[in-house]
Amino acid sequence: MKTDAVRGHLDGLLLSVLESGPLHGYAIIAAVQERSGGVLELRKGTIYPALNRLERIGLLSSAWESVGERRRRCYELTDAGRRSLATERTRWRAFTAAIGSVLEPAPAPGHAT
Amino acid sequence: MKTDAVRGHLDGLLLSVLESGPLHGYAIIAAVQERSGGVLELRKGTIYPALNRLERIGLLSSAWESVGERRRRCYELTDAGRRSLATERTRWRAFTAAIGSVLEPAPAPGHAT
DNA sequence: TGCCAATAGATTGGCTACCAATCTATAAAT
DNA sequence: ATTTATAGATTGGTAGCCAATCTATTGGCA
Known part of the structure; x- marks a missing residue:
């Protein structure tokens, strides 16, 4: 999979x-990789700016979690984030429908091949 | 649909x-628009460089067609282009499967909701 | 005890690929 | 005659992701 395929x-x-x-x-990267069957390997340089942006626009909230001396930032969906996720899913379906109907047009029905 | 959604x-x-x-x-733009249900409106500044590139790498061939005094360049798939189309379709399915499985994970089966 | 690898977060700069704007030219419409 | 639609082409701009690089902590191992 070409690396920047997730664009958009x-x-x-x-x-x-x-x-x-x-x-x-890190867990986000691992989760995406796992759920995509190992196909999508997001980069740290990709997700950190994105997470910051999503927090800035109110779709995520974050809190430092301490594990011993180690600290890590945990991100959580806000209500707006949850609504945005629903919108993103709708957008995804519209996107795949549009590209798909051009790329793999339905064969004319009722015509034996 | 965000304009540069077709990226990639x-x-x-x-x-x-x-x-x-x-x-x-022009007919290519119209065909994409029609087959996508009016959703995808490619720009001339998008397709002409792309068509040139596809011809340069041997996936398309082109010929000037004269309609009266008017001339227009008609593009046609080469054999390599036809094979590449098959590859693109495979890539598209892999792409949608990967993103889709992250974005809309299948609910655990056998569990009444 | 020191060293390396893995985990974890962050930033910088660069590149790809698409788009908006702009140009030329012809044909049809007004 | 002027405008609008058709048709092709090029230029510059930019969004968004990535590679590289930096810091820091933890744990394994020799």
Whole structure:
């Protein structure tokens, strides 16, 4: 999979893996990779600015979690984030429908091949 | 639909609408728009460089067609272009499967909601 | 005890690929 | 005659993701 294939859909991916509970950056990368069957390997340089942006616009909230001396930032969906996730899913369906109908047009029905 | 949503999938779209026969630039734009239900409106500044590139790498061939004094360049799939189209379709399915499985994970089966 | 790898977070700069704007030219409409 | 639609082409701008690089802590291992 070409690396920047997620372009335009990153926000949805991030919001989606946070739907079932808060995660920190590394865990987000791992969750996306796992749920995509190992196909999508997001980069740290990709997600950290995105997470910051999503927090800035109010779709995520974050809190430092301390594990011993180690601290990590856990991100959580806000209510607005949850609504945005629903919107992203709608956008995704519209997107795949549009591209798909051009790329793989339905064969004319009732015509034996 | 955000305008540059086709990013990364443009080649497939172009090859796909040329599958059923040669078309010139304007007709390609119209075909993509029609087959996407009016959603995808490619720009001339998007397709002409792309068509040139696809011809340069051997996926398309082109010929000037004269309509009266008017001339227009008609693009046609080469054999390599036809093979590339098949590859693009495979890539598209892999892409939608990957993003889709993260964005809309299948609910656990056998669990009444 | 020192060293390396893995985990964790953050920033910088660069590149790809698409788009908006702009240009030329012809044909049809007004 | 002027405008509008068709048709092709190029230029510059920019959004968004990535590679590289930096810091810091923890744990394994020799």
